[in-house]
Amino acid sequence: MSSIFNEKLIFPQENGKDVELLVNGDEFYSRYETIDGYTAIYDSDIGEFCFAEKVHGCLVSSRITIDRKPPKRIKRHLRENSDIRRKKFDSRFTLMQPELSPVLPFDTLRTFGPNNGLLNGRRVSMGKVIGLTIIVEFADVKSAVTKADVESMLNDDSYSSHGNHCSVREYFSNMSNGELDYANDVLGPITLPKNRQFYVNRPFFADVLNEIVAQGIELSRYDSLGEGVIDAISFMYAGRTLYQGWLWPHNHTLDWSSNGYSSNFYQISSLGLDTDGLSIGTFCHESGHMLCRFPDLYDYGKRDGDFQKSAGMGRYCLMSSGNHLDSGKTPSSISAYLRDLAGWPKRVKVNSPKKYEIEHGDYSSVYIYETDELNEYYLIENRHTKGLDSHLPSSGIAVYHCDTLGSNEHQGGTPTAHYQCGLLQADGHLDLERNQNTGDSGDFFDDVQGIALSHDSVPSTLLWDGSDSGLSIKNISKSEEKMTFEVVEN
C-alpha cells in the first residue's frame, strides 16, 4: 500500500485545467483539499473537482468547481464522520482483496503479519525471479518515458540515471545479500481505448494482460516456482501519478488466467511526466509486498478500534515511509526486521555479554538478542547515513523491539496492542508512536558512554508484558561505518 500525508500534487481534470491539491490517504480512502483548505471531491458528472459539502456526515459534491469562489455555507477542512470513513475504507479494502478477505480479518491485514510476521500468500523472495512489467498508455495520455528507460531503471547494473541510487534489481540484490535476483521483462506500451479518467473507476488489468497474451508471450518464463502462477506483474501507466481510485499506486491480488497460468499479485504505479520523474522507491515498496509479502510498517490510522495515526517505522524502512526519501530515488534500506523475516541474512546472536562490532551496509547478517518468547526479540543494526541510508534523519545504531504477533497499527505500546517492529528511539521521545515526525536526529544511538539501554533506561528493554528481557547495552561508539557496542550483564 502506498500512503500520502498532506502532499501537494497535481491532478488532471476531464473538463478543466490541471489543479493542485493537498492529498491525505491511500488507495482505500483519501481526502483532497484545495491549497486554501477547502475539501474537494472529483465530480465525474462535471469532470472537474468541486467543493465538498457535508450531508448526513458524508462528503458530497456541491457542484461548484474549485476554480470559483466557495460559497459562504462551505467550511474549510471538512471531514467525513468516522463511521462513514471506516465503511468506505472497508468496502474498498474488501473489493481489492477478493482472495484474502474471507480468510483474514481485513481490518488488520496489512500491518499485521499473520504468517510469522509476513502477510499470507505466495512468496518468491529467493532465487531468480523474472517479473512481467507492462507499460500502459491511455487514449489521451501517452508516455514520454520509453521502454528502454524503464528497462534500465528496473534491471541495469550500476544504474544511476535521473538521480536514482541504483536499479530495482540492484536494490533487491543488495538487500537480500544476493539471495533474490529480481529482473523484469518490459512489454508494451499497450494503449487503452478510453481516456485516463475512465480507468480511475474501472480496473484495466485483465484487458491489458489479455492483449499481451494475444501478442504471443511465453508465460512459463514468469513462473519461477513452476506452479502455473505468474510471480510478479507490474503495470506502469503513462503520465504523472494519479492518486485516485484504481490508479493510486498499490499492490493486490488479481483473478485472471490464460493458457494454464494464473495471475496472483500485481502492482501498479505511474511512469511520471518524463524521465526526471523515474524513481525506484514506490516500485520497490510495492515489490516488497508482492514478492516477499512484507507488511506495511506504518500506521494506517483508520482501523476498527484504532483511529489514531502514528508513524510506525517512519523513514527507517522501505515498507514504512522510507520509499519516499530523496523523491523516491534513494529509498531507505529494508529494516533488519523484514530482511530477517525474508530469511536473507544469517543471524548473529548477541546474548553473550561482550563487545560487538557492527558494520553499516553489511546486509549478510542481522544482530539478534533473543528472549524467552519466540515471537519477541531485539535486532540491532548500524544505520550510518551512507548508501541507501544517505537520507535518513539519524545516524548510528538502531535497536528494534520486534514481536511478529504485533501490528504497526497499534502505537499504544500495551501488552496486547503494540507494534510488530518498533524503533527504540534513543532520545526517549516516542515521536514515531506519537506521530510527531517520521524520524529525527535523536532516534539512533551515537557515542554513548555508559549504559545506553537497560530494563530501567528510557527507552527501556522491557518486554511488552513488562518483564525484563535481560538486554543491557553500554558504550556505543561514535556513528561511523563500523561501530561497536557492549552487551553487559543486567
Ligand SMILES: [Zn+2]
Ligand atoms: Zn505498502
